[in-house]
Amino acid sequence: MSKARKLRQWQQSCVAKALDYLLLQDGREFLISAAPASGKTTAAIEIAVPLMERGEIETVIVIAPKTDVVNDWATDFQSRTGQTMTKITGIDKDVLSWGTHFCTTWSSVQNLSDEMREICRTKKVLLIADEQHHAAMEASWGMGAQEGGDEAKFVLILTGTPVRSDGAETVWLALDENGSVAHPYEGTFSLTYGQAVDAGYCRPITFHRHVGKFSVQLDNKTRVEVGSEQETKIPKEYERIPGLKNALEFAKLIKQPAFFPHGSDLPDMSGYQASMLREGVAQLEKTRFRMPNAGGLVIANTIEMADYMAKILEKLEGEKPVIVNSKLPNADKKIAAFRRGKQKWLVSVSMVSEGTDITRLRVLVYLPNASTELYFRQAMGRVIRTKDSDDDTRAYVVMPNLNLFDEYARRVEDELPPRFKNESKPKTKKCSVCHTENALSASHCCECAEPFEGRKPEPPATVSCPACGEKTPKNKRNCTHCGENLSAEFVLSLKEAMRSGVIVRGMDINEEDAVKGVEIAEGLRGKLLTSGDSKLVDIVRQLPDESWGRLAQMMENATRPFNA
Incomplete structure (x- = not known):
């Protein structure tokens, strides 16, 4: 077994409390509710190690959200213990003879209940339920986990969000009359995002609420204005059209790709998504002054939108982003390569979410299909992982100006300690080779002569303020010179506005x-x-x-x- 890792203070306290509860207080289920990216995996493995050394357990079974997260668990477990953790799927049978320790996904559990039950009956098992909110009591995944793991000796429950967005109870966790988790204090360890930032485990975050206004052309003479801060008014002659008002909602129009010229497959570089990405590109360039290999993540609502936004990014950055979705092969390998590489952007559709560890991600452009706070926080967790003790970067999220997202963001912002609420601009930039600090204007490192990236990203589009005449970035809510209320206008045809899903x-x-x-x-x-x-x-x-x-x-x- 390898040498014990140097643990963070919260992890040391968590391990001690868990062992006390499981071994001295006859507890069975221990809950670790800690902020995304704070190090729950490490804490769980460090709890498992002494339990194995003392003979309290013989086998560890991990259930995790996705395949790439399962792979990370297997790698981390072997690195710490020197023992192999075998990956199993829902089609595997008679797995007891395959090895000592096992890991699988929540989606596979429903078909592995018999195998898990057999392991738990014949071995002293520690079951680790990673991101346990996947296991709603009435869902097949949760039932599979409950049936298969009910005879495990100990259960570690790991989550950043212990209550599901639908309010359903989850396996091994009950809710009280107020909908809060009813778990013994002695069997719980909690670490909020604010506490994690204050301790340096996570990066502070800034949310950019991206405003906009669409002008939808209904016919040759009639346009409807749809904005993030105004009520949509439909002309009387169009009010009886079924679904029109529903289609002309800001939250839906922002998820519709626009092409120019119309009928082509060329993305409209003056469209809403392009303006979001310009903001993301600008923030990533600034972040790379402090972390030269920093990357950005785009979460899109559909595969079509992911491809569309990837084309825009290629035009803005001059390099193709990495695209991962359920229809493309080798997604896990592409994510792993991106984790190790220096590419700027990763574009995803529900493939890079909870538990995916890409420490260099710092900018998130958020345009998802899901609208729950659970998904919001999971996505946020992808860009807040602290790289090392010298990491002084800030995470940045570009998101649509929607009331629901604003509520989620405000709750996160309220958790931040006061000293992290204001963003400061970088004063120097680091060399990617020798890490020497250089002036922002430097073209080469003053120490090793390594050249800095010379190309600047395309500047944000600007508009003239009608009040003072000065230029202001198109995506700003107010004129940066006189404060006049401005709103970027994006023109869509009625056909584009009423698209539902993928146009063939x-x-x-x-x-x-x-x-x-x-x-x-x-x-x-x-x-x-x-x-x-x-x-x-x-x-x-x-x-x-x-x-x-x-x-x-x-x-x-x-x-x-x-x-x-």
């Missing part, structure tokens, strides 16, 4: 049909929308212009026998 591209449509389709759609869309027929409206929402010619041809062919 790459269809085998010839040029003649495509041109004909665009001509038909142009004149027919408005008539269909104002008809009030919900079925026709659904057609409008789903069909790209280019496919209307094919639809017209099919309808014509279908009616020929009746007209003959």
Whole structure:
């Protein structure tokens, strides 16, 4: 077994309290509720080690959120104990003969309950439930964990959010009448985000609420203004269109990619998402003064949006970002390579969330499909991990100006100690090779002559203030010179505004049909929308212009026998 690690103060206290509760107070379930990135994995392994050395347990089983997190557990466990932790999946059988220690994902547990039960009956087991909120009592994952792990000798419950967003009870944790966790104080160790920042375990964070205003073109004469700070007013003649008001919500429009010129696959570099990414690029450049290999993470709501934002980033940065999603192969390997590399951006759709350890991430551009506080805090946790004792960086989140996100952000900000609430600008920059401090204007390191990155990211788009005439970044709420209220305006067509999911591209449509389709759609869309027929409206929402010619041809062919 390798030499014991140097533990943080909270980890030392946590290990001592856990061992006292499990060994001297006859406790079984011990809860570690600690801020994301504070070091829960290390604490749990350090609790397991003395339990193994004293013969209190023979086997450790870990249940974690995702495959890459499971891999990290196996690596960390072997590094500390010298023993192999075998990774198992829901299709594996008779795993008892495979090894001594095991790790798996929550999604696999529902099919492993028999195997887990057999291990717990024949061995003295410590079960570690990482991010335990996945196990709702009525969910199949939770039931699988409960059935399989009910006979474990000890259970360690690790979480940054002990209560699920849906309020459901989770395995091994009950809720009181107020919805709070009802777990014995003696069997609980808590560390808030504010405490973790104050101790230097996590980085302080700044939230940028990204404002904007969309101008949606309903027809040749009518536009509707949709903003993050104003109520949308639909013209009377359009009020009876089913779903229109629902579609013209700021929270939905920000998740719709816009292309320019219209009909192309070129991202609109003056669009809302581009303005968010410009802000993220600027913050990452500033952060790399202090951490030369700092990276940024984009969390997108769909695979289509991830690809769209990746194209924008490539234009802004001059390098392709790493993209990971459920449809691309080797996502775990790409995440691992990004963790070790120097690429600037990682673009993800629900692939980089809880437990994923990429210490160099510092900037998050947040445009997810999920809207819960649980997911918000998990995403935030990806960019707040302290790298080392010299880390003086600050984490930065660029997010839409939505009331719900603002509430979450304010609760996080309220946790921060006063001395961390104000952001300070870097005064020097570090060399990536020798780490010598240099002037911000330096082109080469004064110590080792290593060149600094010469290319500057594209500056934010600006607008002229109508009050004073001075230029102000387009994404700012107020004029930076006179304070005049400003709001960036992003123009969308009605078709773009009413997109639902992915518009089919790459269809085998010839040029003649495509041109004909665009001509038909142009004149027919408005008539269909104002008809009030919900079925026709659904057609409008789903069909790209280019496919209307094919639809017209099919309808014509279908009616020929009746007209003959």
